[in-house]
Amino acid sequence: MDDTHKPTKLTNEVGAPVPDNENAITAGPRGPVVMQDVWLMEKMAHFNREVIPERRMHAKGWGAYGTFTVTHDISRYTKAAVLQPGAVTPTFTRFSTVAGERGAADCERDIRGVATKFYTTEGNWDLVGNNTPTFFIRDVHNFSDLNRAVKRDPRTGRRSAQNNWDFWTLLPETTHQVTITMSDRGIPASFRNMDIFGEHTFSFYNEANERVWCKFHLKTQQGIKNLSDAEAEAINATNREYHGQDLFEAIERGDFPKWTMYVQIMTEEQARAHYENPFDITKVWLHKEFPLIEVGVLELNRNPENYFAEVEQAAFTPAHVVPGIGFSPDRFLQGRLFAYGDAQRYRLGVNYNEIPVNRARCEVNEYHRDGFMRVDGNYGAAPAYTPNSYDYWTAQPEVAEPPLELEGAMWRYDPKDDPTDDCFRDAGLLWKVMTEDKRAILVDNTARNIAPCTPNIKYRHATHCYLADPEYGERLASAMGIDLAKVRELAELDHAGLVEATLSERM
Ligand code: HEM
Structure with missing residues (x-):
């Protein structure tokens, strides 16, 4: 904390001095507390509201700031400023387990979430991925069920292997991800010792508005290291915050973890000719067919000052993209584009993007108004509507992404009915x-x-x-x-x- 703002003198929430913070006001030396101890009422009422809803999944997590530096030229694929040669962009990354609640132990067998916010000059770009290249399921309908199956049983309140495996094994597309989860990689030795993947197929478009499909991979420069079940069990028995501690202490001692970012690129023509659905998140693109192309380095180099303010209140969503980076027809990704903002409006409130860790570092003119906890001046006297005659809030058509041709009738398609599906x-x-x-x-x-x-x-x-x-x-x-x-x-x-x-x- 900055010493010039060191809060040496205690006040109430509106700045009046607090005379005593140890002894309640009582009616007589051995009598009851009186309502007139308004500081006590304020203190208790605030305390009762300190816990906010935890993330429905990925509740247990740790975060750090960093920088992303572009070392290679991929401008032929994307015009995103954050991916141009030499660009250096500040970042915030949060690592998490998926199934465990906020108090769960770090070293459980689970996949790890890794969400990075790039504070780019063109707005925030969030890459909300995991430490695995693919996912268990591929239709957004299955997502809430996956979480209900791996989380607590409605009757016993306990986790249930039966529920978990019943669900997994009824959906054959889980086989690859279950194999990864049960493999040696199912419990990383630390966040620093695992790779990071965007998993979905995303898109890039360049200055000429030409689109390609892409996947993101971030390879650890620390090397892959994992824990056995027995090692993890011994750690969890004595230290439930093992991965968070490792990340924090490494950064404090200046041992900054780094990941090299690569992309795989598939042209629209290649996608049409691909032997399986290139937008199916349960499938990889083979490296020998779509080689890794180096992009840059993500380095984590600064710990947050306050866990709640910066890590708990961090809010990421795959819906946050910037010009030059787009979505794909992946039906699972499409579902995510709704889910995160919706969860965050509930978890943090409608103005959650004003919280400093979430706030973009470029000019923000979204023209949304009002709502709980609007603390930024609310755009003052500027008109609240468009179109208007005063040159406020004009859309920027020059950043529109190229149109996407689609084919087929609207219907509920089961991917298993696709003859190319394996x-x-x-x-x-x-x-x-x-x-x-x-x-x-x-x-x-x-x-x-x-x-x-x-x-x-x-x-x-x-x-x-x-x-x-x-x-x-x-x-x-x-x-x-x-x-x-x-x-x-x-x-x-x-x-x-x-x-x-x-x-x-x-x-
Ligand atoms: C349709 C599928 C999915 C839905 C509906 C979904 C929904 C959500 C929601 C609602 C949250 C909590 C957000 C918050 O409260 O801030 C969350 C967290 C998260 N999800 Fe997903 N998710 C899906 C699939 C995935 C996939 C495929 C990945 C990885 C590629 C992923 C990675 C994450 C991560 C890393 C977090 C934690 C973000 C943080 O650190 O705050 N999710 N998800």
Whole structure:
């Protein structure tokens, strides 16, 4: 805290001196407290309102400021100022677990959220990603259910492996992400030792308004390091804030973590000819087909001064893009574009973008008016409407992104009905590139994690893994102690047949 503003003298919330902050005013030395102790009333009333709703998911998190420096030229793809050669942009990044509540331990088996706000000269750009290249599910309808399945059971109030695995295994597109979550990467040794991915397909457009599709990857310069279940268990028993402490202390001692940003680029023509849906978040784009193109370096170099003000009140949304960066037809991304702002208007209030950590560092003229906690002058006497005759609030058509051709009738399409869809290919490819020790860890972690579940769920998961790679399914079946011949039989069925055959009353 700045010493010139050191609050040495205690006042109430409107600046009047507080004479005593230890002894309540009582009627007589042993009598009851009186309402007239208005400072006491103020203090208690404020305390009662100090807790705000936690994020529905990603509730436990840690943050740090930094800079993003562009080291390579990708201007042929995007006109975004933040991605032009040499640009240096201030940032704020928040790391989180997904399933645990605000008080949960850091070292749980889970994916990690990583949200970075780039305070660019053209407005804030938020890259709200995870430490995995893909996601469990691909239709926005499934998102709230995913969270209900991994969070607490409505009856017991406890987390439930049965709910979690029941949901995962009824959606075969989860197989790849479940494989990653159960692998050695399921518990990173620190936030500094993991990669970061935007996961979705986004778009870039350049000065000539030509569009390409892109994916973001940030590779750790600290190297990948992970914890085993046993190591994590021992840490959680004594230190629930292990990852937050590691990040804070590294930055305090000047050991600034860095990630190299890369993009993968797919042209619109390549997307049309791609062998599967390039906008399906459960699928990767293979590096050998769409190589990584280096962009720049994200460095985290300053800790927040106040956890609540800067980390808890930070609000990110994939809807925040800047000219040169856009969305894609990814149906999962489209759902996210609504969800975050809606959650933040509830969690922080309608004027949440005025909170300093969220405030853009360029001129902001959004012309929204009023609302709870409007503290910036509310645009004074400027007209509150457009169009107006006074040259206020004119739109800027020069930044409009190129139009996007779409095809097909409006309908509820199930991606599994697309003949190019393969829910198991990516998990199979991952199994093939894993070394023997990683395969053994994956099988061991999965068997331990799924152990409390009923047999039908174990059969379903082993079948999916078998379809990804027969060896993966066979080793898992053996580790889970289920009948391999039965798994092979189930693997012959289509999705509906497998679901039917593994309903709980059937097994
Ligand atoms: C349709 C799918 C999704 C929906 C509806 C959704 C919704 C949300 C909501 C409502 C929050 C809390 C926001 C807040 O209170 O500030 C949140 C947090 C978050 N989500 Fe998602 N999410 C989805 C998928 C994803 C995916 C695919 C990723 C990663 C690529 C992701 C990464 C994150 C991260 C990192 C946070 C924490 C942000 C922070 O640190 O404040 N989410 N999500």
